[in-house]
Amino acid sequence: MTRTLALDLSEPNFSIRQYAICLQGIIWREALRFLHQRERFVAALIRPLVWLAIFAAGFRQVLGVSIIPPYETYVLYEVYIAAGLITMIQLFNGMQSSLSMVYDREMGNMRTLLVSPFPRWYLLSSKLIAGTLVSILQVYAFLAIAWFWEIEPPAIGYLAVLPALILSGMMLGALGMLISSVSRQLENFAGVMNFVIFPMFFASSALYPLWRVRESSPLLYYVCQFNPFTHAVELTRFSLYGQVNWLSLAVVFGCTVAFMVGAILAYDPSRGLLVRRGDTGGAP
Amino acid sequence: MMHGTLSSNSVALSVQGVSHSYGRRKALENVSFTLTPSTFTVLLGLNGAGKSTLFSLITRLYATQQGRISILGHDIERSPGAALRLLGTVFQSRTLDLDLSVMQNLLYHAALHGIGKHEARLRSADALARIALSDRDADKVRSLSGGQMRRLEIARALLHRPRLLVLDEPTVGLDINSRADIISRAHQLLSEGVCVLWATHLVDEVQDQDDVIILHHGRILAHAPGPAVVAKVGKATDIRTAFRQMIKEADPANEAA
Numbered sequence: 001m002t003r004t005l006a007l008d009l010s011e012p013n014f015s016i017r018q019y020a021i022c023l024q025g026i027i028w029r030e031a032l033r034f035l036h037q038r039e040r041f042v043a044a045l046i047r048p049l050v051w052l053a054i055f056a057a058g059f060r061q062v063l064g065v066s067i068i069p070p071y072e073t074y075v076l077y078e079v080y081i082a083a084g085l086i087t088m089i090q091l092f093n094g095m096q097s098s099l100s101m102v103y104d105r106e107m108g109n110m111r112t113l114l115v116s117p118f119p120r121w122y123l124l125s126s127k128l129i130a131g132t133l134v135s136i137l138q139v140y141a142f143l144a145i146a147w148f149w150e151i152e153p154p155a156i157g158y159l160a161v162l163p164a165l166i167l168s169g170m171m172l173g174a175l176g177m178l179i180s181s182v183s184r185q186l187e188n189f190a191g192v193m194n195f196v197i198f199p200m201f202f203a204s205s206a207l208y209p210l211w212r213v214r215e216s217s218p219l220l221y222y223v224c225q226f227n228p229f230t231h232a233v234e235l236t237r238f239s240l241y242g243q244v245n246w247l248s249l250a251v252v253f254g255c256t257v258a259f260m261v262g263a264i265l266a267y268d269p270s271r272g273l274l275v276r277r278g279d280t281g282g283a284p
Numbered sequence: 285m286m287h288g289t290l291s292s293n294s295v296a297l298s299v300q301g302v303s304h305s306y307g308r309r310k311a312l313e314n315v316s317f318t319l320t321p322s323t324f325t326v327l328l329g330l331n332g333a334g335k336s337t338l339f340s341l342i343t344r345l346y347a348t349q350q351g352r353i354s355i356l357g358h359d360i361e362r363s364p365g366a367a368l369r370l371l372g373t374v375f376q377s378r379t380l381d382l383d384l385s386v387m388q389n390l391l392y393h394a395a396l397h398g399i400g401k402h403e404a405r406l407r408s409a410d411a412l413a414r415i416a417l418s419d420r421d422a423d424k425v426r427s428l429s430g431g432q433m434r435r436l437e438i439a440r441a442l443l444h445r446p447r448l449l450v451l452d453e454p455t456v457g458l459d460i461n462s463r464a465d466i467i468s469r470a471h472q473l474l475s476e477g478v479c480v481l482w483a484t485h486l487v488d489e490v491q492d493q494d495d496v497i498i499l500h501h502g503r504i505l506a507h508a509p510g511p512a513v514v515a516k517v518g519k520a521t522d523i524r525t526a527f528r529q530m531i532k533e534a535d536p537a538n539e540a541a
Binding site for chain 1: 343344345347364365366367368369371373375379381383384388391392393394395396397398399400401
């Protein structure tokens with residue numbers, strides 16, 4: 001059985017302007033959908049705000065945070081977990097939009113995209129970029145509200161965090177697409193929640209500094225260190241304060257490239273349709 | 285089965301030796317046919333005959349497992365971009381974005397074909413005028429009727445001026461007037477040189493002048509103009525009885541048609 005890879009670099013004679021038009025169109029559509037679906041926007045904000053307003057308030061006295069970079073003073077627990085919650089927004093958004101790309105959930109809109117004559121790798125990358133930009137809008141909305149919880153990074157941080165958000169958003173979106181392309185078990189969001197989102201989130205520096213994890217479990221510490229989500233959190237945390245965590249930057253960049261290539265190679269548009277029709281196929 | 289040997293320019297769609305399986309179950313087996321420009325071909329088959337699988341292969345939603353498919357001489361696997369540029373598609377399930385307006389759906393499609401905004405607006409306005417939806421351009425697609433949505437999907441599929449239009453069960457869920465309207469509009473495309481492949485299980489959608497491909501259990505039972513298909517079956521007087529008879533002969537256990 002032959003299998004055509006989604007990565008096709010030989011196609012066809014489009015100008016750079018036409019590639020730009022295509023990308024712009026995909027981003028424009030995602031933005032319009034985002035604006036039209038206010039419930040989705042609110043839901044995406046509620047989750048981190050619940051963590052911030054309830055969880056962080058409850059644990060403020062239990063989990064003290066010492067002075068660790070990039071912070072130059074003791075910080076409130078709310079301030080510490082803000083970077084983790086920002087990355088959590090991107091994690092949920094990336095997984096959700098990637099799943100819908102694989103399982104064709106949006107009234108078959110992915111099919112419209114896939115019959116475009118542009119190379120498939122370009123279409124999928126554009127869709128990931130568009131999804132990432134939507135998640136960035138959510139992040140800035142969260143930051144605006146988080147101001148009232150004394151999460152007040154320096155002004156430059158709001159700008160400096162942007163490249164970090166683009167990179168981490170792409171990484172998490174590509175990871176979601178890769179996972180749902182290669183794993184039969186993770187075919188719905190509940191599965192992804194249990195087996196991907198929660199383990200990645202909790203085994204990271206999102207809620208507690210890693211030195212604290214090492215004190216209680218050296219093994220878990222190394223697990224956290226190998227978790228790309230940890231590095232996405234740290235990249236975001238440092239950039240919010242106008243600094244660069246070079247190790248995290250390298251890890252996130254490397255993972256983004258690896259996940260993107262893997263996701264594009266593994267993407268099979270027939271998969272979502274087959275699963276929906278009962279796997280090996282009732283008659284389509 | 286084939287209309288003779290034709291050069292790539294005179295072949296709108298070529299399907300040669302295509303087989304496709306879902307696990308162990310074969311959905312298509314050695315399917316071969318060619319379609320010429322300005323022809324209207326009805327791909328007729330019962331549910332489960334393999335129509336949608338074939339449709340998904342032609343549109344490259346599925347990778348071709350065996351055989352070759354080319355559109356105007358462009359192999360769908362080797363030159364997918366060139367092939368898809370010449371292909372317009374109307375899927376069985378609705379693929380319009382319900383939350384966007386009529387015009388926004390068309391502009392999005394234009395962008396996916398690299399058509400600039402100015403040109404896209406001109407083409408979209410023209411397309412909407414043709415399907416009598418100019419006054420609805422700012423309305424959300426959600427507010428359109430089923431027939432209007434289908435007309436819009438066909439207009440959208442033609443926006444990039446394809447030479448081959450494939451439609452998968454395009455009249456499903458439509459009332460009798462909307463069905464007649466859609467069929468009539470699709471036939472009008474022949475005068476513009478477009479080749480139309482119309483997949484359906486509804487035998488009454490076949491018109492006398494149409495070519496017919498009868499697909500059953502993944503195999504082609506007949507490919508000829510409608511009257512020739514009828515003549516091929518001894519006792520048949522029309523395409524309906526010819527279709528039923530062919531299926532019965534191919535699968536005696538099958539009483540449905």
